[in-house]
Amino acid sequence: MSNKRYVMLADVTRCINCKACVVACRAEWETPLGQSRDWVAEVEDCDQNGMPELQFFPGRCQHCDDAPCVSACPTGAAWKRDDGIVLVDDPLCSGCELCVPACPYDARWLDPETGKINKCTFCQPRVDQGLQPACVETCVGGALHFGDANDPDSEVSKLLAEKEWVQLTTDEVPGSTAHYYYTGGKPLPQAVLPHPVQQTIQEKAISDVVNPAAKVGLGAMAVTFAAAGVKKLIDRRNQVSRDEHPETSEQEER
Structure with a gap:
C-alpha cells in the first residue's frame, strides 16, 4: 500500500x-x-x-x-x-x-x-x-x-x-x-465545471452484466470485447440512420 x-x-x-x-x-x-x-x-x-x-x-x-x-x-x-x-x-x-x-x-x-x-x-x-x-x-x-x-x-x-x-x-x-x-x-x-453524464441502455447493460464477469479471466474478457464491438456497431448504425433521415432525428431530439 x-x-x-x-x-x-x-x-x-x-x-x-x-x-x-x-x-x-x-x-x-x-x-x-x-x-x-x-x-x-x-x-x-x-x-x-x-x-x-x-x-x-x-x-x-x-x-x-x-x-x-x-x-x-x-x-x-x-x-x-x-x-x-x-x-x-x-x-x-x-x-x-x-x-x-x-x-x-x-x-x-x-x-x-x-x-x-x-x-x-x-x-x-x-x-x-x-x-x-x-x-x-x-x-x-x-x-x-x-x-x-x-x-x-x-x-x-x-x-x-x-x-x-x-x-x-x-x-x-x-x-x-x-x-x-x-x-x-x-x-x-x-x-x-464538469457535466453530469448518463449511461446509454447498451452501456449500462455492458457495465452491469459484463463488467463483473469480465475480470474473471481471458474467456470472459473475450465476451467483453465482443459486447464492446456490438456497442460500436449499434452506435455506427444509429449514426448512419441519423445521416440518412435527418428529419426523423430532429423530431426525436425534440
Whole structure:
C-alpha cells in the first residue's frame, strides 16, 4: 500500500496561456495531431469594475477519488493506483470507449493510432522516476505544481495550507479529485465545471452484466470485447440512420 497521495495544483491567477504545458505534454507522449492530454480553457469574465477580462484554466484528467471511468470500464483496463493516479492498462483496453462518455471532464479519447484509450496520467513514468510531470516542468508562469499531499514538507502541502483551493465538482458531479485550482477568490465559471453524464441502455447493460464477469479471466474478457464491438456497431448504425433521415432525428431530439 502506498502512503503517497499525488495531487496537481493549478494557480489560475498565474496562468498566462502560453500553452507550454500543452506542447510539452504532446512532445512527451507523442500524441496524434488534433489530440491532447491537457489543454488551457479560455473563459471570458468581467472584473470588479465591470471591465472584460480573460481567465485561463489548465485542464486535464482530474484523477477522481471515485473515478466513474473505472466503474464504466468493462475489462478492468481503467484503474486507480493507491497514490491516486488513474491509469489505463493498454493490454486490457478493448477500445470500446465506454469510459469516454463516463468522464464528466471530457478528458478521455480513443487514440486513432493505437486503438486504445488515451488521457493524462500525471506523467506516471516520470513521477515513478522522481521527476515532475512534463507540463509542470515547463510551466512558464509557475501556475502548475505537483507532488505528494501526504508529505507535510512537500511544496504542494505547503501551498494547500497557504491558499484557498477549490475543485471542479458540483452537486451533480460530487466527490473529490486529485486536481485543485486557486482562483484568487473568484467563483468557478460554469464553462469549466464538469457535466453530469448518463449511461446509454447498451452501456449500462455492458457495465452491469459484463463488467463483473469480465475480470474473471481471458474467456470472459473475450465476451467483453465482443459486447464492446456490438456497442460500436449499434452506435455506427444509429449514426448512419441519423445521416440518412435527418428529419426523423430532429423530431426525436425534440
